[in-house]
Amino acid sequence: MTAPKKSKDQPAPRISVIGTGYLGATHAAAMAELGFDVVGVDTDPRKVEELKEGRAPFFEPGLPELIRRNVAAGRLTFTTDLAEAVAVSDVHFICVGTPQQSGSFAANLSYVEAAARGIAENLTHDGLIVGKSTVPVGTGARLRAIVADAVPAGIDVELVWNPEFLREGKAVDDTLSPDRLVFGGTSAKAEATLRRIYEKPISEGCPVLVADLPTAELVKVSANAFLATKISFINAIAEVCDAAGADVSLLADALGHDVRIGRQFLNAGLGFGGGCLPKDIRALMYRSNELGAHAAVGLLQQVDEINMGRRQRVIDLALKALGGSVLNRRIGVLGAAFKPHTDDVRDSPALNVAAALHLRGAQVVVYDPQARETAQRLYPTLGYADSMEEALTGADLTVVLTEWDEFTTADPAGLRELVRGRTVIDGRNCLDAAAWNRAGWSVLAMGTVPELAPLADDLAALAPVR
Ligand SMILES: NC(=O)C1=CN([C@@H]2O[C@H](COP(=O)(O)OP(=O)(O)OC[C@H]3O[C@@H](n4cnc5c(N)ncnc54)[C@H](O)[C@@H]3O)[C@@H](O)[C@H]2O)C=CC1
Numbered sequence: 109m110t111a112p113k114k115s116k117d118q119p120a121p122r123i124s125v126i127g128t129g130y131l132g133a134t135h136a137a138a139m140a141e142l143g144f145d146v147v148g149v150d151t152d153p154r155k156v157e158e159l160k161e162g163r164a165p166f167f168e169p170g171l172p173e174l175i176r177r178n179v180a181a182g183r184l185t186f187t188t189d190l191a192e193a194v195a196v197s198d199v200h201f202i203c204v205g206t207p208q209q210s211g212s213f214a215a216n217l218s219y220v221e222a223a224a225r226g227i228a229e230n231l232t233h234d235g236l237i238v239g240k241s242t243v244p245v246g247t248g249a250r251l252r253a254i255v256a257d258a259v260p261a262g263i264d265v266e267l268v269w270n271p272e273f274l275r276e277g278k279a280v281d282d283t284l285s286p287d288r289l290v291f292g293g294t295s296a297k298a299e300a301t302l303r304r305i306y307e308k309p310i311s312e313g314c315p316v317l318v319a320d321l322p323t324a325e326l327v328k329v330s331a332n333a334f335l336a337t338k339i340s341f342i343n344a345i346a347e348v349c350d351a352a353g354a355d356v357s358l359l360a361d362a363l364g365h366d367v368r369i370g371r372q373f374l375n376a377g378l379g380f381g382g383g384c385l386p387k388d389i390r391a392l393m394y395r396s397n398e399l400g401a402h403a404a405v406g407l408l409q410q411v412d413e414i415n416m417g418r419r420q421r422v423i424d425l426a427l428k429a430l431g432g433s434v435l436n437r438r439i440g441v442l443g444a445a446f447k448p449h450t451d452d453v454r455d456s457p458a459l460n461v462a463a464a465l466h467l468r469g470a471q472v473v474v475y476d477p478q479a480r481e482t483a484q485r486l487y488p489t490l491g492y493a494d495s496m497e498e499a500l501t502g503a504d505l506t507v508v509l510t511e512w513d514e515f516t517t518a519d520p521a522g523l524r525e526l527v528r529g530r531t532v533i534d535g536r537n538c539l540d541a542a543a544w545n546r547a548g549w550s551v552l553a554m555g556t557v558p559e560l561a562p563l564a565d566d567l568a569a570l571a572p573v574r
């Protein structure tokens with residue numbers, strides 16, 4: 109990658125990225141890949157050490173190569189010293205976490221506040237602060253006040269918002285080729301700087317939407333709320349399918365052909381998890397309530413409730429499959445990550461279900477191709493296996509909770525020989541149920557064809573999960 113061209117003899121802006129987690133590490137590496145000099149800052153020295161050595165501190169396809177290449181080229185550096193990073197940069201991206209507050213649905217904004225204050229206090233020359241973290245509407249305005257208070261006299265600084273829409277597992281492509289860019293609250297000068305930074309994707313046709321600050325903040329959380337709503341919609345319909353003997357996967361295919369609806373995010377199953385969708389709809393609920401916008405609160409409450417009910421549904425299916433109790437029964441759990449192609453287990457439905465079964469006395473053995481370490485850190489008391497075969501050996505019940513390719517392409521005839529009980533709960537509707545049936549398995553899916561699942565008559569009798 110060649111260095112960005114100087115426009116009107118202005119040197120290319122130097123970039124700092126504050127927070128090098130799933131978002132920040134990817135953003136920093138991608139900006140370096142675009143040719144900019146980038147310094148990533150994190151308060152976690154372990155992460156910084158790994159990144160400095162050219163390694164990604166988590167599993168994300170394509171990211172290690174990007175980090176290695178740009179660290180080696182000298183364009184990408186990392187430090188725990190915010191002042192040092194701010195001093196050598198002109199544009200400062202805030203990428204720190206905004207997790208759910210403990211004991212509340214509100215977002216914890218202490219990290220973004222600390223980052224904004226820290227950047228402002230350490231400015232040695234004019235700069236642009238660009239928020240990328242996902243925040244409740246109104247946060248940018250609050251941060252502007254914090255920055256104005258903290259910035260040394262005589263230094264000109266602007267704070268704008270540029271929300272991020274990347275998906276884990278596809279983070280590199282999503283960052284280098286975003287499907288849209290939103291610039292919030294920018295002056296003409298700040299907009300020009302952002303257009304310069306994103307010159308490559310813009311030149312490739314990426315649309316830019318220039319908005320006021322609150323709209324930019326709200327676009328982000330609305331996008332996640334819509335995706336969550338779509339998933340909960342299809343999961344509500346899956347419950348109807350179960351009761352009526354219909355097939356939700358086929359139904360979703362048919363719905364998806366309507367371009368106004370689209371097939372994506374209509375996969376029924378265990379529901380959504382991860383470090384973003386769950387906490388973002390809750391933060392939006394909380395903020396909407398503060399603003400007196402009650403329709404959004406009611407809608408999102410339903411979305412959340414339907415979603416959490418899916419985890420209970422899998423637990424109910426497991427109890428049903430094992431005759432009412434899982435006590436001392438061996439359950440092989442395939443999947444721990446909140447979705448495939450990541451090792452992220454934040455609010456993972458898969459791990460939640462595994463832990464709930466463990467709590468009811470089951471001997472749970474979890475296998476995940478990438479998330480063993482992260483899962484074990486969070487739930488050290490669960491059993492873990494090094495392979496799918498090890499997890500399923502002697503299992504009374506098999507539960508597929510993350511749709512990794514390794515599971516969807518597994519040979520059901522081979523696995524049949526390992527287990528004690530030949531019932532599989534397909535929590536992600538990802539298995540070829542007909543093939544598993546032919547291999548002698550009973551498949552319990554999340555709203556699919558009864559004739560493919562011998563226990564479906566019993567399922568129809570299950571009380572709806574509330
Ligand atoms: N993970 C994702 O796919 C996406 C995340 N987002 C948003 O991006 C934000 C960050 O999310 P993740 O990267 O997933 O979180 P994360 O928890 O992986 O990373 C946050 C990082 O910030 C660091 N940090 C906290 N305070 C700091 C400070 N004052 N100075 C320097 N570093 C600090 C933490 O040590 C951590 O490494 C959140 O608001 C999230 O909603 C937005 C789009 C995609």
Ligand SMILES: O=C(O)[C@H]1O[C@H](OP(=O)(O)OP(=O)(O)OC[C@H]2O[C@@H](n3ccc(=O)[nH]c3=O)[C@H](O)[C@@H]2O)[C@H](O)[C@@H](O)[C@@H]1O
Pocket residue numbers: 242272273274275276277332335339372373374375376377378379380381382383384385446447
């Ligand atoms: O704000 C964020 O951090 C990001 O959140 C999501 O990205 P991500 O959390 O990486 O994962 P998704 O691919 O959206 O999946 C979220 C959850 O929904 C579940 N899901 C997804 C699709 C579907 O049809 N059904 C379904 O249950 C997945 O299994 C997963 O648990 C959004 O898709 C990104 O655009 C956004 O930037």
